[in-house]
Amino acid sequence: MSKITSSHGMLPALSVEEEIAARLREFVQDKEAFSPNTWRQLLSVMRSCHRWSQEHQRTFLPMAPGDLRDYLTFLQTAGRASSTISTHASLISMLHRHAGLLPPNASPSVSRTMKKINRVAVVTGERTGQAVPFRLADLRVLDNAWSGSARLQDRRNLAFLHVAYSTLLRVSELARLRVSDVTRAEDGRLILDVGYTKTIVQTGGLVKALSTLSSRRLTEWITLAGLAGEPDAYLFCKVHRINKAIVNTCSPLTTPALEAIFAQAWRAAGQGKKVKANKDRYLGWSGHSARVGAAQDMAQQGYSVAQIMQEGTWKKPETLMRYIRNVDAHKGAMVDLMEKQS
Incomplete structure (x- = not known):
């Protein structure tokens, strides 16, 4: 991550990293704006995505659209439900937005990947789970x-x-x-x-x-x-x-x-x-x-x-x-x- 376009123009890498870090600190300070369950899910997704990024020599933040495509495909291969994969994509987008970065989900290639994952899931018989009703x-x-x-x-x-x-x-x-x-x-x-x-x-x-x-x-x-x-x-x-x-x-x-x-x-x-x-x-x-x-x-x-x-x-x-x-x-x-x- 050498240079990144920000509201201040092209900044040296250290300044950009400091700016992102400051935004993330503000994000954490305001975590009460979200439900505890949403925050737990975000932390879980961050751990999962960061671990995958390290294992495959990819950049976690900011994440390139191609890397996000590969990560979402990895989740599908690992047997994750399409709804779970969609949650991962949404929370990764959320993290980028609050860090002041362009979410990789904005790329049409990521949208195509999610459509493919959802379609494959439906065609192969995946159905949304439902709790046994207590009547x-x-x-x-x-x-x-x-x-x-x-x-x-x-x-x-x-x-x-x-x-x-x-x-x-x-x-x-x-x-x-x-x-x-x-x-x-x-x-x-x-x-x-x-x-x-x-x-x-x-x-x-x-x-x-x-x-x-x-x-x-x-x-x-x-x-x-x-x-x-x-x-x-x-x-x-x-x-x-x-x-x-x-x-x-x-x-x-x-x-x-x-x-x-x-x-x-x-x-x-x-x-x-x-x-x-x-x-x-x-x-x-x-x-x-x-x-x-x-x-x-x-x-x-x-x-x-x-x-x-x-x-x-x-x-x-x-x-x-x-x-x-x-x-x-x-x-x-x-x-x-x-x-x-x-």
């Missing part, structure tokens, strides 16, 4: 099994699943909930002040209401865990083996810990279901299952795409349609036409 019927089965349990962990898990299904919140959003975010409406049902989500970041915040049964289960958990007098405590916390809640005001439960609740629920109520393996994943309920199941239940009951998107805070209809495509398959205009003619 209302599953919640009712677990409610019957766990609502009278003497194990505090079961009561926590049941309250968590009620909230997860009722709100369609993501796991990271559920983890952030604190006791002070819970208020009671005049009719006795609970209201959750979510604050913000992955797609909604605004000062007005987001409010979610719970049904009568879900309100009861969450109230039971708060009472049994002794959280009523702990407004700053996280709503869902660890449970000690002596059947006592470990009140925590410092850090929420990790994603693996919350994923484990879905795994325990699967062992308790879901193992009889027939599940088609997808990319060696999704063999049981996972962190996204409640969102998928709730969306499918709403679609099956005739709620509009706009209503479901509002409940799940989706910004793009395409994302939601991946979850409900099987449910809505027989609601198409052509099927309706044929049925009316028969």
Whole structure:
């Protein structure tokens, strides 16, 4: 990297490197502008791409379009899903933009490579993975099994699943909930002040209401865990083996810990279901299952795409349609036409 065109014209290599380094330092200082998951993904992609660049004697930053093409092709050869490769390309572009560099993705050759990767993936049968849906019927089965349990962990898990299904919140959003975010409406049902989500970041915040049964289960958990007098405590916390809640005001439960609740629920109520393996994943309920199941239940009951998107805070209809495509398959205009003619 001897010289690079910048807003100041042609600068010596050392000055350009210092300027890029300064921009990247500012980028890191402002990392709170991005969700923790986006930042983790960016760091993971940087490590992967930098390692590949070193092994193949390529320049990591700035990256030439030809090098990016080869890197993306390498990912495809390594068996990465087309959606994962697209994420790598997007985050590499993001890194270049914030470093004040021209993203290599701007080259038509890179666009052609991505089109080729996507086309090959579709033609060879790749399909977007989808979490096994956790539906209302599953919640009712677990409610019957766990609502009278003497194990505090079961009561926590049941309250968590009620909230997860009722709100369609993501796991990271559920983890952030604190006791002070819970208020009671005049009719006795609970209201959750979510604050913000992955797609909604605004000062007005987001409010979610719970049904009568879900309100009861969450109230039971708060009472049994002794959280009523702990407004700053996280709503869902660890449970000690002596059947006592470990009140925590410092850090929420990790994603693996919350994923484990879905795994325990699967062992308790879901193992009889027939599940088609997808990319060696999704063999049981996972962190996204409640969102998928709730969306499918709403679609099956005739709620509009706009209503479901509002409940799940989706910004793009395409994302939601991946979850409900099987449910809505027989609601198409052509099927309706044929049925009316028969």
